[in-house]
Amino acid sequence: MPVIDKLTGATGLSGPHLLLGAVGVSIIIYIVGSAIYNVFFHPLASYPGPLIQRASYIPFGIRHTLGIQAFHTQTLHDKYGPVVRISPNHLSFTDHRAWKDVYGHIAGSRNGTEEMMKSLTFAHPVDEQAHHIISADRELHAKLRRGLANSFSDASMRGQGPLIGKYIDLLIHKLHEQGEEGRVPLNATNWYNCTTFDITGDLIFGMPFGALEGNGKHPWLEFILGSLKSVAPMGALSYIGLHWLVQVIWKMSGAEIFRKSMESVDLMLKERLKMDADRNDLFGGLIQRQEKLGLGFDELSANAWILVLAGSETTATTLSGVTYLLTQNPEVLKRVTQEVRTAFKSVDEIDINSVNKLTYMLAVLNETLRLYPPVTSNLPRVVPRGGAKVLGDLAYAEMRWILARILFEFDLRGSPTTANWIERQKSYGLWERIPLDVYFEPAREKR
DSSP states (O other): OHHHHHHHHHHOOOHHHHHHHHHHHHHHHHHHHHHHIIIIISTTTTSOOOHHHHHOSHHHHHHHHHTOHHHHHHHHHHHHOSEEEEETTEEEEOOTTHHHHHHOOOSSOBTTBOOOEEOHHHHOOOTTSOOOTTTOOHHHHHHHHHHHHTTTSHHHHHHTHHHHHHHHHHHHHHHHHHTTTTTSOEEHHHHHHHHHHHHHHHHHHSSOOOTTTTTSOOHHHHHHHHHHHHHHHHHHHHHTTOHHHHHHHIIIIIHHHHHHHHHHHHHHHHHHHTSOTTOSSTTHHHHHTHHHHTOOHHHHHHHHHHHHIIIIIHHHHHHHHHHHHHHHOHHHHHHHHHHHHHHOSSGGGOSTTGGGGOHHHHHHHHHHHHHSOSBOSSOOEEOOTTOOOSSOOOHHHHHHHHHHHHHHHEEEEEOGGGTTTTTTOEEESEEEOOOOEEEEEEOGGGO
């Protein structure tokens, strides 16, 4: 102890202070050392990207929490090309050929390469939450897909035509009524949300959420979209290595926020379970296989929640995006409107099958998905041990039907408040869409 005594006397510091100082120095050395390794010696060191993002996970975590990472990643691709290193251990690809390598199913193995697994950092940041089809491992995912396959087949979806058409009719009625025949601008994104939530609710639970009947109001809409924003910081904390802190936050406050977003789902699921198990809807196949798959109520509820979200929010986002882009591009709006009104003489001719002949509309929707994809992030995959090669050697029918009816019935006109609508949004995996004020004026030919 003589050396410590001499150091203590020379610095005037006590043992605990020296210990804290040593810990602080160690942390600094670790951070600097990690940054040097990540920039110069990491296996991904040769890939381009900003120095600070190649050195540390923190910049990505901060931007993800603020909802601005999607736009930032796009600027990086504009600067560095189709492959960018957006954090030390994370590559982003924009080349469409990478999709199959990253997300494609590999039966057995391909050249000894395993399939890329989901990154639970974003897919399942909270350990206590029940797994659903998005966060499930390969084995459970395959079982869930088999349970849902028949329900989501093309034939099954077309068989739901009368049910879907009922809500589209109600949407058109509400746009006429609430928009006072085109004199008052309406928040298109909210009305699209109400329509797709009601449709998905009926297809899954045998009953709608009642959002359209409630003139665009339902507490679950606010809770579910709010819960997405609240989960973003948890994913970011887990991403930078603080997974344990996520579990603490969840126990303290996160669970309550999520519970509120699940209340309606749980109540509606209980009612659905009282119905005929063979009911021909999107959830019937999973309910029939509940015991075989070993799914408890929490697992069923988690899958119902994700199906409502995936089946409604993404469709509403695309419809909002295409409406905005059409109002900003009058020539395209004129052409696609002309296609619809030339193809059909009355609304009775527009259904889930007949909209397939609208080829220009399909091109418009595809371009919308390129410019404004409903899902912007939160779906990274983990490269298996040994590495992998990338770039090495429901919904369309429903969207087309709704858009066709809108264009057949109305002349669209954007409000001045819609300027830069996409650029003013934030994204937490899904877009936090801001109001899209549009005038739905009855078609001139029908006035």
